[in-house]
Amino acid sequence: MTTNIVWHEHDVDKKARSEALSQKPAVIWLTGLSGSGKSTIANLLEKKLYSENKKIYLLDGDNVRHGLCGDLGFDDKDRVENIRRISEVAKLFVDSGTIVITAFISPFKADRGYCRSLLEAGEFIEVFVDTPIEICEQRDPKGLYKKARSGDIKHFTGIDSAYEKPEAPEVHLTYVDETPEQTAERLFNMLSTRGFI
Numbered sequence: 001m002t003t004n005i006v007w008h009e010h011d012v013d014k015k016a017r018s019e020a021l022s023q024k025p026a027v028i029w030l031t032g033l034s035g036s037g038k039s040t041i042a043n044l045l046e047k048k049l050y051s052e053n054k055k056i057y058l059l060d061g062d063n064v065r066h067g068l069c070g071d072l073g074f075d076d077k078d079r080v081e082n083i084r085r086i087s088e089v090a091k092l093f094v095d096s097g098t099i100v101i102t103a104f105i106s107p108f109k110a111d112r113g114y115c116r117s118l119l120e121a122g123e124f125i126e127v128f129v130d131t132p133i134e135i136c137e138q139r140d141p142k143g144l145y146k147k148a149r150s151g152d153i154k155h156f157t158g159i160d161s162a163y164e165k166p167e168a169p170e171v172h173l174t175y176v177d178e179t180p181e182q183t184a185e186r187l188f189n190m191l192s193t194r195g196f197i
């Protein structure tokens with residue numbers, strides 16, 4: 001733990017920045033298995049918010065792991081650190097007034113809870129993309145399930161690494177006959193109803 005540092009309050013604060021942007025910041029935290037649809041839904045939601053001139057930023061698992069978390073692998077310890085860093089980044093974006101969308105497997109309850117704990121009440125919106133593993137494995141958009149089944153990838157979520165389901169997510173996307181576009185529309189409308197946009 002760092003010592004001898006003091007938090008500095010600034011005159012331009014989160015409230016001022018949010019008012020200037022005519023929006024309330026939030027983190028829309030998509031969690032689910034690989035192939036469940038997180039990136040697809042996040043991308044469509046980002047496009048929709050962007051087209052409405054909202055200030056938004058999408059943090060996506062594969063991309064963040066190229067830079068900020070490029071030193072981390074997929075054992076439990078590294079996944080915990082991955083989500084800790086992302087949570088702190090998301091908090092900074094929220095402080096800037098931005099609506100953040102995250103698309104990480106984020107398999108552990110405690111780590112998702114950590115991000116929630118960093119934010120004000122109502123700012124963390126957990127979206128459980130609850131696509132059954134059988135469907136994810138059929139889709140296998142990156143061929144990773146095939147590699148995991150043959151033992152080429154170790155610690156693969158849902159196969160030899162745990163996924164702890166959210167118990168009370170703000171949004172539970174069960175696998176239904178809904179297109180990703182319709183799902184993104186639903187999330188967009190929810191943000192509007194809740195007064196974020």
Ligand SMILES: Nc1ncnc2c1ncn2[C@@H]1O[C@H](COP(=O)(O)OS(=O)(=O)O)[C@@H](OP(=O)(O)O)[C@H]1O
Nearest residue numbers: 034035061074079082104105106107154155156157
């Ligand atoms: N072992 C293992 N388990 C799960 N996923 C793996 C693994 N190895 C590589 N990948 C690819 O990395 C993406 C998941 O990264 P995340 O940062 O979202 O994972 S985590 O939240 O730290 O668990 C994940 O992306 P998505 O498929 O978009 O979920 C995979 O493409």
Ligand SMILES: Nc1ncnc2c1ncn2[C@@H]1O[C@H](COP(=O)(O)OP(=O)(O)O)[C@@H](O)[C@H]1O
Nearest residue numbers: 033034035036037038039040139141178179180
């Ligand atoms: N209703 C749906 N919602 C989201 N993705 C879907 C849906 N139906 C089919 N898909 C497909 O499933 C795949 C999900 O991949 P991706 O979005 O990369 O998942 P993740 O980011 O969770 O790994 C994509 O190829 C997408 O087109």
